[in-house]
Amino acid sequence: MRGIMLKRFFLVLLAAISLAAAARAQDGIGPMQAILQEQAEVIVKSSRTSIGPAIDAVAASGLPQAQGVLEAWQAKDMWQRQADGLFFRATQDGDRYLLTDFDTGAPVGEAGKADLRQIKPNSGVRALLGTALVRFQLLDPDPARRADALTSLERDANADLLAPLRAAIDPEPDAGLKARKQRLERLLTISYDPDQAARIAAIDAMSGDLGVDVRAVLNPLVATTLRVFPGTPPEGLNIAKRLRPGSADLPREAAYDMLVQADLAPPRVSPAALRDALAAHIRNGAVGGVPVAQLSDPDRRTVAYTALAAAGLVPPYLTEDQIDAALEAHVFAMLYAEPSSAVTDAANAALTNISMKVGLNQALDLGLDALSLGSIYFLAAIGLAITFGVMGVINMAHGEFIMMGAYTGYVVQQVIPNHTVSIIVAIPLAFAVTFAAGVAMERLVIRWLYNRPLETLLATFGISIALQQLAKNIFGTQARPLTSPDWLGGAWVLNDVVSISYIRIAIFVLALIFLALFLFIMKRTRLGLETRAVTQNPGMAAAMGINPGRVNMLTFGLGSGIAGIAGVAIGLFAKVTSELGSDYIVQSFMTVVVGGVGNIWGTLLGALMIGSLQKGIEFLNPSNTLAAQTYMIIFIIIFIQFRPRGIIALRGRAAGD
Amino acid sequence: MSALLEVSGVSVSFDGFKAINNLSFEIGAAEMRAIIGPNGAGKTTFMDIVTGKTKPDTGRVLWGEFGRSLLAMSEAQIAREGIGRKFQKPTVFEDQSVQENLLMALKKDRGPFAVLFWRPSSADLDRVAALAREIGLADHLGRKSGKLSHGQKQWLEIGMLLAQEPRLLLVDEPAVGMTPAEREHTTAILVEAAKTRAVVVVEHDMEFIRRLDCRVTVLHEGSVLAEGSLERVTANQQVIDVYLGR
Amino acid sequence: MRNSFVARNPSVLIFLAILALFTLAITVLSEGVGLGLVSTSFVKTLGKTLCLALIAVAMDLVWGYAGILSLGHFAFFGLGGYMIGMWLMYERTRQIVVDSLANAPIPPTPQEISDAIGSQIFGVVGGSDFPVIWSFAHSLTIQLILVVAVPGLLALVFGWLAFRSRVTGVYLSILTQAMTLALSLYLFQNDSGLRGNNGLSGLQNLPHLDDVPQSIVSIWFFWASALALALGYLLAAWVVSGKFGSVIRGIRDNEARVRFLGYSVEAYKLALFTLTAMIAGIAGALYYPQAGIINPAEIAPIASIYLAAWVAIGGRGRLYGAVIGAGFVSLVSSWFTGGQAPDVHLGFYTIRWVDWWTILLGLSFVAVTLFAPKGIGGLVDLWTDRRAPDRHGADLGPDMGSLREREAER
Structure with missing residues (x-):
């Protein structure tokens, strides 16, 4: 939209300038028309090979209207009047x-x-016109227009644009645009400058740059093709590396296939071809004197085939020695497309330098990824850190509380279409819903099973599958969207390698808030004090006037409520399905166990460890997230060998062994 | 090496609290010893260390003629070495009969495969019956031990301890919940046992200790405060201070 | 008290008699060899149920008797199935390949046969080479050994790691669950060598037995499953009857006390864990040829939790309870989910059991743990007039897996 408006504005401006010029050349033809007339023949012919002088004449005229002409020409708006051969811009009106x-x-x-007669430049001519136009656009008074020109240049450059670009750098008043122009000039120099020294200087200048565009420019320079030469390769070729057939880079079969492709050697007889050839020459139950029944033995097959070949019935059979000899007689080499070895060396050095920097930045990116995954696990596990870690109640339905929170968010969004408002409403509502569910579950089931963790596990597992199926019955099996507000949509981009989406930052912040909330409740409030009292010694706590039933109920409700809020957060980036919770439950338990039961800092460390571990393994084996999870779980099992009580372990009598 | 068990310089702390502080203790192969001390003196922790439940921070625990360290052994290994323990609270296997409890405690090969194929011989059953008579449970062999009274469970545990034929018995408050007659019987059993093996009794009941008529070690704040005959120890001013409060 | 094994365990004899009668009755009623009143597919369902009962017996040994709530035994079950499935699939494919190549003008080389089998089996995951783990797939004997060896070895290694570090109670449950999850995620990969999520299929077709109809094959497997269950039950009853049983029940109720008696608790747990894993492997090896297909979803942790629930519903700590639980729940479950249960019309809503059965099942887990800890097996106690002890709310031991007051008998 903006581009079109600018264009209109520009046309008006152009018209104003042209009006001023019109005063000078009222009679006769104007100077531009004169130039066009001089070149009329070429213009009308409109051939890519011959149009050059015409375009140059217009572009080099120094006239302010030159840009308008070229633009009209390129846009097929230039028409020639049949009567007098003059050129005009024409616009259709009916x-x-x-x-x-x-x-x-x-x-x-x-x-x-x-x-x-319409002047219809073909695409080749239009490209030349575009190139000619760039020098005007790069110096256009309107900065937006200059930026547009730069963008199109970055996308699609060629050697001819290098000179106009260089000329456009010094007059550039805008610092940002000037930097872009300089950067582009370096890149174009690398690709197109005929002077080798200039190219190498440009490569060196860009060798620390992380931009994808730099690598896009450098990579073609070091691209190689595998070639085969009979004998030594000719002089003057820029050879990257010689390859030996049978090495890891060039397997023997592939090398020989290359020879065959290049007509440098006869094709091998493949086992399938050999079998077909034998089948075609069965005579009286034998092939080449070998009975068919014996042909299940590969050696006998070779004997039969050799006999056929000796009789001239089939192409000769190649022995391994012959293949070796053929390979020996040839040289295989990787060739750079770029002829100058100085340039390829510089490019290689620059790429190594860049890839090292990219590696460092990738490590940073990975660290951020791990941090955000860790925050997600922490969010999922913090409710468990209360119910399992503090109270010692194993709640297999914890994942379903997360799911309930996510579905609450979804339902709220159906009622309140504004995403920001709906999220603000959904968070307390999710807390309320899962708090109520948790309290109900504690009163009805868990209360009767304190100190019976295995029975609790089974009963809560029953609740878990019942809730999951209930969600399926209500919401169906397909995923429901929980859309995040627009202001959480983007990503914070540090450079071409490192970026992190705002939603993950939000989850990280949420995790920090929950950590603070947890610490506040446990250390600074009456409920926290009573909870710790009840979990450490229920009898004593009861004797001091604390109602353990009430405290347990509230604590369990709190843990469940936090799970609900975590559900809203997780639902924002994951699909909301009835299986949402069970996807996180094992990791959540692992987080609490690895971290050390009963210690929130341990849970935090556990979440970060599991998050970075998973990201790290995924980085080493990017194609396979399933394998990553497998290895992670195995690692955790081994980790528990060395720290059975988790990272932060309670020691001594308090651990209660 | 005349001592059967030699504990020297042992310390252990839980979260900064020193439960045992540079404790040294020795007992001979056939000796009775009573350990007394106020609450928190480290009596139970001392037993935990000897039986391998708690690993000390520093110190040595040596065992037997060859002075082997118990610190590197697991609880089960220590038990197989011949250290038997009776807990303060009677802990028997309540879902199993008195006979099963005693059979399990009998001194036999403890390996899983040996146990899998083991079936009691008549000699084993006779031994169990004799033990049952000694602890007054001869009529209850087939009963589930969970149905026994508190005192009977104490007896059963003593019976299990004897069935193990340990070289060192660690007995934690054996007289709790017993009638005077039963106490006397317990005393007799322990005194009899001490003729052939080492017995360490932790007890609060001074009357009970007086009947045992043995050397007494007083623990206080994790280390030995006094040692000697009951008369000497009870006359010790420090001991009186500790028990009565300063 | 030195009576014979059977005299001390009358329930074993009763169980074996009922199992034998049941097997004979189904055989007589079956489509394959009898009156045709029981369909072949139902015979397979019953055969599979017997296998599930066998793994439930294994689970009861490890949970009901030793107090280890393992959420990993279905992994061992699945591994057993995979091991036998590899041979079934290899041999069956080989047979087809050899038959089709027999018509070729030139007899095939061993390499050609192997390649053809490989591309037949692994084409679906984009491969044609045999992974290393298929090295013995050609040999029935070796694969049969692997049926017990692979689950046994995994249980041995995992159990050694877990028990050695004294992980107990729910921590062990979570750890076994993690092991199961890791295994199933691993098998879900295409390059796991076991065909990823496609699993192994066509296992109901026995190699070289094309002429035998499925109705007969189903009876064979039914008998084999019944025999395996009978032997497994006998073995389990024998294991728990002696001092070994005493020790593991002691471990369940009070692990520390067993240790102070001089028994190496870890060794006992490990031995039992490994033994039950092997039983589970055998059960799986009999189950999956009847099911026809095995894939990694079968191994998912939820299956193992269901297994624990069967044992709880049947009544843990008694072997016939496990059998009753597995049989009852899996048969009722297939009745409900198979669409045979009639819908309930409430006017405003129709309860379709396909949708609501899981909810009912889940709630029944809760109900059993809360109100009937003895499970269905507790009904037997009503008949034999055994009652729970009155211990004023005290369970039988301090440990997490110990028997509850209401589970015990006086």
Whole structure:
């Protein structure tokens, strides 16, 4: 939209300038028309090979209207009047065409289509026109227009643009655009400058740059092709590496296949071809004197085939020695497309330098990824850190509380369409819903099973599958969307390698808030004090006037409520399905166990450890997230060998062994 | 090496609290010893260390003629070495009969495969019956031990301890919940046992200790405060201070 | 008290008699050899149920008797199935390949046969080479050994790691669950060598037995499953009857006390864990040829939790309870999920059991743990007039897996 508006604005501006010029050349033809007339023949012919002088004449005229002409020409808006051969910009109005003079910009009447001839430059000519236009656009008074020109140049450059680009750097008033121009100039120099020293200087200048564009420029320079030469390769070739057949880079079969492709050696007889050839020459139950029944033995097959070959019935069989000899007689080498070895060396050095920097930044990116995954696990596990870690109640339905929170968010979004408002409403509502569910579960089931963790596990597992199926019955099996507000949509981009989406930052912040909340509740509030009292010694706590039933109920409700909020957060980036919770439950338990039961800092460390471990393994084996999870779980099992009580372990009598 | 068990310089702390502080202790192969001390003196922790439940921070625990360290052994290994323990609270296997409890405690090969194929011989059953008579449970062999009274469970545990034929018995408050007659019987059993093996009794009941008529070690704040005959120890001013409060 | 094994365990004899009668009755009623009143597919369902009962017996040994709530035994079950499935699939494919190549003008080389089998089996995951783990797939004997060896070895290694570090109670449950999850995720990969999520299929077709109809094959497997269950039950009853049984029940109720008696608790747990894993492997090896297909989803942790629930519903700590639980729940479950249960019309809503059965099942887990800790097996106690002890709310031991007051008998 903006581009079109700018263009309109520009046209108006152009018209104004042209009007001023029109005063000078009222009679006769204007200077631009004169140039066009000089080149009329070439223009009308409109051939890529011959159009060059015409475009150059217009572009080099120094006239302010030159840009307008080139643009009209490129846009197929330039028409020639049949009657006098003059060129005009023409705009269609019904079946008539309004003609505008290039020099004055003033309307000069109208004509029918029959009286006009449209100048239709083909794509090749249009590209040349575009190139010519760039020098004007790069110096255009409008900065937005200059930026557009740069963008199109970055996308699609060629050697001819290097000179206009260089010329456009010094006059550039805008610092940002100037930097872009300089950067582009370096890149174009690398690709197109005929002077080798200049290219190497440019490569060196860009060798620390992380931009994808730099690598896009450098990579073609070091691209190689595998070639085979009979004997030594000719002089003057830029050889990257010689390859020995049978090495890891060039397997023997592939090397020989190359020879065959290049017609440098006869094709091998493949086992399938050999079998077909034998099948085609069965005579009286034997092939080449070998009975068919014996042909299940590969050696006998070779004997039979050799016999056939000796009789001239089939192409000769190649022995391994022959293949070796053929391979020996040839040289295999990787060739750079770029002929100058100085340039390829510089490019290789620059790429190594860049890849090292990219590696460092990738490590940083990975660290951020791990941090955000860790925060997700922490969010999923913090409710468990309360119910399992503090109270010692194993709640297999914890994952389903997460799911309930996510579905609450979904339902709220159905009622309140504004995403920001709906999230603000959904968070406390999810807490309320899962708090109530947790309290109900504690009163009805868990209360009767304190100190019976295995029975609790089974009963809560029953609740878990019942809730999951209930969600399926209500919401169906397909995933429901929980859309995040727009302001959480983007990503914070540090450079071409490192970026992190705002939603993950939000989850990280949420995790920090929960950590603070947990610490506050446990260390600073009455409920926290009573919870710790009840979990450490229920009898004593009861004797001191604390109602353990009430405290347990509230604590369990709190843990469940936090799970609900975590559900809203997780639902924002994962699909909301009935299986949402069970995807996280094992990891959550692992987080609490690895971290050390009963210690929130341990849970935090556990979440970070599991998060970075998973990201790290995924990085080493990116194609296979399933394997990553497998290895992670195995690692955790081994980890528990060395720290059975988790990272932060309670020691001594308090651990209660 | 005349001592059967030699504990020297042992310390252990839980979260900064020193439960045992540079404790040294020795007992001979056939000796009775009573350990007394106020609550928190480290009596139970001392037993935990000897039986391998708690690993000390520093110190040595040596065992037997060859002075082997118990610190590197697991609880089960230590038990197989011949250290039997009776807990303060009677802990028997309540879902199993008195006979099963005693059979399990009998001194036999403890390996899983040996146990899998082991079936009691008549000699084993006779031994169990004799033990049952000694602890007054001869009529209850087939009963589930969970149905026994508190005192009977104490007896059963003593019976299990004897069935193990240990070289060192660690007995934690054996007289709790017993009638005077039963206490006397317990005393008799322990005194009899001490003729052939080492017995360490932790007890609060001074009357019970007086009947045992043995050397007494007083623990206080994790180390030995006094040692000697009951008369000497009870006359010790420090001991009186500790028990009565300063 | 030195009576014979059977005299001390009358329930074993009763169980074996009922199992034998049941097997004979189904055989007589079956489509394959009898009156045709029981369909072949139902015979297979019953055969599979017997296998599930066998693994439930294994689970009861490890959980009901030793107090280890393992959430990994279905992994061992699945591994057993995979081991036998590899041979079934290899041999069956080989037979097809050899038959089709027999018509070729030139007899095939061993390499050609192997390649053809490989591309037949692994084409679905984009491969044609045999992974290393298929090295013995050609040999029935070796694969049969692997049926017990692979689950046994995994249980041995895992159990050694877990028990050695004294992980107990729910921590052990979570750890076994993690092991199961890791295994199933691993098998889900295409390059695991076991065909990823496609699993192994066509296992119901026995190699070289094309002429035998499935109705007969189903009876064979039914008998084999019944025999395996009978032997497994006998073995389990024998294991728990002697001092070994005493020790593991002691471990369940009070692990520390067993240790102070001089028994190496870890060794006992490990031996039992490994033994039950092997039984589970055998059960799986009999189950999956009847099911026809095995894939990694079968191994998912939830299956093992169901297994624990069967044992709880049947009544843990008694072997016939496990059998009753597995049989009852899996048969009722297939009745409900198979669409045979009639819908309930409430006017405003129709309860379709396909959708609601899982909810009912889940709630029944809760109900059993809360109200009937003895499970269905507790009904037997009503008949034999055994009652729970009145211990004023005290369970039988301090440990997490110990028997509850209401589970015990006086």
